Amino acid sequence: xxxxxxxxxxxxxxxxxxxxxxxxxxxxxxxxxxxxxxxxxxxxxxxxxxxxxxxxxxxxxxxxxxxxxxxxxxxxxxxxxxxxxxxxxxxxxxxxxxxxxxxxxxxxxxxxxxxxxxxxxxxxxxxxxxxxxxxxxxxxxxxxxxxxxxxxxxxxxxxxxxxxxxxxxxxxxxxxxxxxxxxxxxxxxxxxxxxxxxxxxxxxxxxxxxxxxxxxxxxxxxxxxxxxxxxxxxxxxxxxxxxxxxxxxxxxxxxxxxxxxxxxxxxxxxxxxxxxxxxxxxxxxxxxxxxxxxxxxxxxxxxxxxx
Ligand code: HEM
Numbered sequence: 039x040x041x042x043x044x045x046x047x048x049x050x051x052x053x054x055x056x057x058x059x060x061x062x063x064x065x066x067x068x069x070x071x072x073x074x075x076x077x078x079x080x081x082x083x084x085x086x087x088x089x090x091x092x093x094x095x096x097x098x099x100x101x102x103x104x105x106x107x108x109x110x111x112x113x114x115x116x117x118x119x120x121x122x123x124x125x126x127x128x129x130x131x132x133x134x135x136x137x138x139x140x141x142x143x144x145x146x147x148x149x150x151x152x153x154x155x156x157x158x159x160x161x162x163x164x165x166x167x168x169x170x171x172x173x174x175x176x177x178x179x180x181x182x183x184x185x186x187x188x189x190x191x192x193x194x195x196x197x198x199x200x201x202x203x204x205x206x207x208x209x210x211x212x213x214x215x216x217x218x219x220x221x222x223x224x225x226x227x228x229x230x231x232x233x234x235x236x237x238x239x240x241x242x243x244x245x246x247x248x249x250x251x252x253x254x255x256x257x258x259x260x261x262x263x264x265x266x267x268x269x270x271x272x273x274x275x276x277x278x279x280x281x282x283x284x285x286x287x288x289x290x291x292x293x294x295x296x297x298x299x300x301x302x303x304x305x306x307x308x309x310x311x312x313x314x315x316x317x318x319x320x321x322x323x324x325x326x327x328x329x330x331x332x333x334x335x336x337x338x339x340x341x342x343x344x345x
Contacts, residue, residue: 040340043147044333048341050154055106063338065119067110068102069197069247070309072299075124075263081290084218084265085210087319089124089132090290096125098302099295100311101197101246104137112246113238117188120202120224120261121311122293132320133311134263136202136224138191142277143184147330153181180278192232196249198259198295199231206313207274207323210265219268219323221281224293227260254297261293275324310339 051063058066075097081090089095103110104117122134144150156174159166175182194200204222211217233241242248253259267286273279302309314322314332322328 040333040337043330044337046151047147047330047334048337050151050158051106051338053158054154058106058108060342061108062102062106062342063334064106065102065104065121066106066108067112068100068119068121069250070299070303071099071101071250071295072297072301073097073099073122073258073293073295075122075291075293077291078289080288084212084220084288084290085319086213087132087210087317088126088128089317090319092127095127097293098123098125098299098309099293100309101250103246111243113193113235113241113243115189115191115193117191118194118197118200118202120197122224123309123311126317130317131315132317133313133315134204134222134224135311135313136204136222138194138200138202139184139187139205140203141184141187141280142205142327143181144178144327145180145276145278146326149178149181150327150330153178180276183280184278193235193238194246195231195233196253196259197246198250198253198261199226199228201225201230202261204313205277206325206328207268208316209321209323211319211321217321218265219272219274220265220288221268223264223266223287224261225264227262227292251298254295259295261295262289263291263293264288265290275326277325277327308339308343310335 048063074094076094077090100121102119104119118138120136124132144153153174156170157166202224207219207221209217209219265288268274269285272281312332312335
């Protein structure tokens with residue numbers, strides 16, 4: 039359901055990145071790929087969800103740059119996204135979405151709106167009022183880690199060599215009803231790799247897409263899907279808070295991305311990834327940002343299909 043809040047969240051993105059008819063309000067520039075997800079035996083012990091128990095499932099994966107400008111050069115410093123849609127045997131789908139930031143900017147949608155307002159470029163000069171941003175960060179120290187990560191993140195060598203974090207906590211429900219709160223991470227099997235700004239300056243504006251296309255000629259790009267299991271006292275509703283690094287990690291499957299895909303997002307087909315679309319065996323935490331996303335994505339879809 040979209041609400042006034044959903045519309046305001048999309049307005050905030052539109053005022054930061056401009057309105058680009060036909061494109062997503064965030065993560066506007068992306069590359070669609072075909073993939074297969076295969077669960078590991080450890081997954082079935084944690085969740086009764088069908089994709090964690092049955093045969094491998096077909097998937098679409100969309101890699102993206104974080105901003106809402108579809109023409110942005112890939113060498114612009116930005117968070118990157120992975121959006122995975124798994125096609126389940128009963129004809130439904132479930133989505134897992136991650137970004138390269140280790141934490142999110144805000145705990146609540148209201149704080150996010152206030153943050154976006156503070157960092158909105160002046161419409162006349164295009165400059166950001168650093169004093170306003172500073173005052174916001176003083177009031178909201180929980181936003182500082184995400185801002186620091188976004189500003190210092192190196193430029194990627196490949197979408198396939200980044201670690202992506204789903205940031206929210208989800209509850210995995212086992213066959214016997216046991217609940218395991220955990221967070222997902224997509225970890226590249228080939229390790230992480232970055233390039234310098236100087237190297238990036240010699241590459242084309244869509245070098246990340248070109249790199250993927252070339253990479254697939256030599257075989258699939260593989261990610262391990264890891265679950266970071268919550269420990270005693272870890273916040274389950276706060277995407278600005280990282281958990282201690284020693285938390286147990288369980289590899290629950292492999293995502294094997296085999297090539298670019300052209301079978302969706304054409305002829306009026308709308309592909310939307312929504313992290314609240316979960317099957318039996320997985321439940322949402324009380325994270326307010328997680329719950330706000332569904333409505334904001336619908337509002338963005340409504341705007342992009344109507345022009
Ligand atoms: C309240 C907070 C958030 C808002 C308002 C928001 C808003 C949006 C919107 C409007 C879109 C475009 C939807 C479409 O037209 O299909 C989008 C896409 C996306 N968002 Fe968010 N987002 C939020 C939080 C997050 C978080 C926490 C993550 C990280 C896990 C994330 C990752 C992504 C990714 C990867 C995409 C691209 C999906 C695709 O490829 O279609 N977002 N977001």
